[in-house]
Amino acid sequence: MPVLNLLIVALFFLPICNSRKQSSCSSLCGNLSIQYPFRLRNDPTNCGDSSYELACEHERPVLTIGYGRFYVESISYDNETLHAVDPGLKTNDCSSLPRYAWTANNLSGFSEYCNDSYYHLPYGLSLETEDAMIYLNCSTTVNSSEYLDASPCITNSSLPQAHHLYVFLGNLQAASLSNSCDYFLMTPAVIQTPGNLTYADIHKKLTIGYELSWSNSSFSSICESNGGYCPFSDGIGDSKRIYCRGPLTSVNCFVHYLWIAIQGCIGLVLKIVGYYTLIRAAVGILCMSLYLIYKWWKRASIDEYVEEFLRNYENLKLRKFSYSDIKRMTGGFNEQLGQGGFGSVFKGKLSNGCLVAVKMLAEAKGDGGDFINELRTIGTIRHVNVVQLLGFCFEGSKKVLIYEYMPNGSLDKYLFSQEDVCTLSWSRMYEIALAIAHGIEYLHRGCHMRILHLDIKPHNILLNEDFTPKISDFGLAKLYPRNDSVVSLTNARGTRGYMAPELLYKNIGGISSKSDVYSFGMLLMEMAGRRKNLNPFVKNLSQIYFPSWIHDQLEQKGEVEIKDATAEEKDVGKRMIMIALWCIQLKPADRPSMTKVVEMLEDTSEPLQMPPKPALTPERKRS
Structure with missing residues (x-):
């Protein structure tokens, strides 16, 4: 209801409407006249709109767009348009390129690898x-x-x-x-x-130049047509004023706009209010009924799906707990260990005194697929580097998984946390990387069915009391026959930043065990760099995407700069990075198998060839 909004604004500004002369607000920069809504930086504060501020440098108006500075060649106040020219472009020299890379919106398909947030328009x-x-x-x-x-x-x-x-x-x-x-x-x-x-x-x-346009508010347009000037400030107190120039006074300005708003409101209210409540109530009742029916149908379908799975997999050597057992072992869910999109994890204790981690799956989480995936995959395997599932609970909407307890938490705490946590040595970090690789290789080759984890990341690597890593969270895992080399998925799975590109772009290659290799490579890169691979907050823009930057360092210098590290530790870091670079190659065929990754990590005497630069890297700003 835009007219009603205008009425509210007019009533709000009544006590503080002020009249001023604005004839002195027109400025010159070179041969270009700067008028409302634009202003120059040195103009009086009551001139123009601060959102449209220009700089005047060497007699040329300059418009700032993010980190870019563009020359304003012309302004049409009648058409409400201006032309802004990139300073990198030279007339009669078509080899000159724009200095700044920017668009109105992020390009579809490139949003994972490029960031246009530096160039939002004013x-x-x-x-x-x-x-x-x-x-x-x-x-x-x-x-x-x-x-x-x-x-x-x-x-x-x-x-x-x-x-x-x-x-x-x-x-x-x-x-x-x-x-x-x-x-x-x-x-x-x-x-x-x-x-x-x-x-x-x-x-x-x-x-x-690029043609940019602006549009005055309805208040300002009416005021201008009557010889007035009424910009609105976002300030508070005395800074919230309506400025009017020419024959209009503050009271005349207010009364004129108030009358226009009232005329619109009367017609609008008479036509809408009578029907609005009735239609809203009818639609609300219908939507609520449909929603309740859908929720009931979905709950019944999920329960039947899970119960059928449990009947078919009675040979699972897992203990089934009641929900009252869960509340008893967690002390009424007293100590929470973590929380995420999957639900919450609580610390618990079995009757024999064994500590456990109790994972409560969110009630609205999918169709029970995560719950079944965990039972079907991790419930049937045993490996030193895979977290052990001890039991489960399924009562109505309550779906709970009980795991062995990992006292040292997840690996991401030791890579990215700003808190005062112990720093893992390079040798320990290398041992953890090798153990994770063994665990993934076991999933790919050691079971009667191949298992793709599809969500390898630091948060899903848990550490026991001896810092032995264990792979966890098999909610997105996919089982497929050992004879098949390619997996079919209906939709992409995983976490942005660790997800293999073939999960998003089918023309790159098929989904296979090489998808987990890519995720492991991104994990290994973060372990070696002790930082997120994509960090827009670094001081040096060239370091925003770590894999690209570190590849350039290796190519130019042949070594990795690690602060306060011995020569042996630098060799360890360099080897981890080079293996990671091989793992994150764009095409699956160019990546090593997990077995080869284990061999490269175990045989430190074998020299590694320099891998090609990762093909997909975030776009960098041109300077």
Whole structure:
């Protein structure tokens, strides 16, 4: 109800409506007149809108967009548009490239590997198009009408390691990116379709600038049409004012807008209020009835599904507990060990004094698949590096799993925690990595059915009193016959940052045990770096994506810089990183098997070849 909102705003500003002269608020920067809603930094505080502040440098207006600084070439106050030019572009030099990479929105398909959050537009400004212009560097020639050849404008000397350079207009999905191409720059599109234009023609349009638009509020537009000026401030107290210039006074300004708001409200209220309550009540009753029926049907289906599984797997050597047993062993769920999307974990004690971890699955969690997955996989295997499932409880909506207790918690506490926890030595970290690799290899080869974990990450690696690692959380695991090399999944599983790319993009390769190898590689990289692989808060932008940065360090220097580390510890760290880089190769066929990973970790005397640079890395800001 926009008119009602205007009425509320008008009533709120009545006591503090103030009249001022604004004739002095027009400024000049070079030959460009700066008027409302824009202002220069040195203008009086009552001039313009602070959200539209410009800098004036060397007689040229400068607009800041995130970390980028763009020259304002023209402003049309009638059309409410301006043209902003990237300072990296040079007229009559089509080899010049935009200095800043930015778009109106994150490109679909690239959001996992790129971050456009540094380039949000200032409040109130918007681009005329959401399409992007994407610069591609391809190792081979691409024969496609969708790719616009950027040669000879952008020569091989313009960029390091340049091959065949193209420009793509529109929304490029990662799945449609040619295998031989990498993108290195994205900017807003200045045209919709290239038609018969060349890149030189497009570059010429780029030098004219990106067209940005703004829109005044209805209050401000009415005020301007009557010779007034009424911007709204976001401040408090005396800073919340309506400024009016010309013949309008504060009272006249308020009365004029109040009358307009009342006229709209009267008609709107008479037409809507009578029907609104009736329709809302009817829709509410219908939706609630449908929701309750759905919940009842879903609960009955889940219970039947789980009970059928338990009947078919009566040979599981697991103890079944009642829910009253669960409450007794946890002391009424007194001590919570952790919580996540799966539910909560509590500390408990069996009647024989053995400590256990009690995992309460969330009632709204899926269709019981996680509960059954844990029972079917971990309930039938025993391995020193896999957490042991001791029992379960299933009573109505209550689904509980009882595990052996891990007093040292999960591995992520020793990698990322800011708290005062003991630091694991490099030798201990290497032993943990090798033990995890043994556990994953057992899942892939040691059971009568292959088991894909599909969620290997530090949070799912638990440590016992001797810091022996144990793989946990098999809620997303997938069993498949030993003779099959590829697994079929209906939807992607795992955690962003550790999930293998073939789970998202089917054209990369099939889902197999190599998917767990990728997750282990990302885990191993974080163990070696003692940090998250993707960290946007680092001081050096080149270190945002750790695997890419550390590969460059190894390639340039041949070693890993580890603070206060001995030569032996540096060798350990370097070996862990090189193995991790092999594990996180883009294509599954380029990754080693888990058995080979174990061999590389065990035989420290065997030299390792330098792996290729990981193909999928977050986009970096051009400077």
